[in-house]
Amino acid sequence: GAGVSQTPSNKVTEKGKYVELRCDPISGHTALYWYRQSLGQGPEFLIYFQGTGAADDSGLPNDRFFAVRPEGSVSTLKIQRTERGDSAVYLCASSLLAGAWNEQFFGPGTRLTVL
Amino acid sequence: GQNIDQPTEMTATEGAIVQINCTYQTSGFNGLFWYQQHAGEAPTFLSYNVLDGLEEKGRFSSFLSRSKGYSYLLLKELQMKDSASYLCAVPSHTGGFKTIFGAGTRLFVKA
Numbered sequence: 016g017a018g019v020s021q022t023p024s025n026k027v028t029e030k031g032k033y034v035e036l037r038c039d040p041i042s043g044h045t046a047l048y049w050y051r052q053s054l055g056q057g058p059e060f061l062i063y064f065q066g067t068g069a070a071d072d073s074g075l076p077n078d079r080f081f082a083v084r085p086e087g088s089v090s091t092l093k094i095q096r097t098e099r100g101d102s103a104v105y106l107c108a109s110s111l112l113a114g115a116w117n118e119q120f121f122g123p124g125t126r127l128t129v130l
Numbered sequence: 131g132q133n134i135d136q137p138t139e140m141t142a143t144e145g146a147i148v149q150i151n152c153t154y155q156t157s158g159f160n161g162l163f164w165y166q167q168h169a170g171e172a173p174t175f176l177s178y179n180v181l182d183g184l185e186e187k188g189r190f191s192s193f194l195s196r197s198k199g200y201s202y203l204l205l206k207e208l209q210m211k212d213s214a215s216y217l218c219a220v221p222s223h224t225g226g227f228k229t230i231f232g233a234g235t236r237l238f239v240k241a
Contacts, residue, residue: 122172
């Protein structure tokens, strides 16, 4: 079956602009995670959804970052007033069951570049 | 808090065996993951250990010692395609939802 997909694969924007990154999880997966990965680093947790609700958003760096999952499937990560430091690969992952001890299936990521 | 340490880079020869170590510090323990990540690609699941000991899965094995806060990933019969980053990760000690990843170990397999 289809894996986790993310669009766009690449996004170049200017400092101060607004961007939206989309994630389509594996069908039927309850849990959805967003991570940010900088070069040479491991994924950094941003937010977790169980169904439609954000069960843990403690990783969001500041209030410029926001994510939604209105129907419990597709999720959108929104970044306002982008800064150069936001440049990274944004990864989405989903798992069948809730709880971080379950295997996560990652999407290919969106590479965000803020000029 | 939680902390994960793993070597930054390792080099090994095709056909050989390599062991990638990971030490972690956490106030609670909910298991340990290893993921493989090829350059420019998404991480993919390799193993999950929650009990002490060695778990073997084909050419890859993963070991855990909870008392020592230590794990390793053992790769046998190395192939060129094993050149990748190997990420050690632990679920948050607060339980539930957050996974903490190490910075990863970049493995270079040479002919």
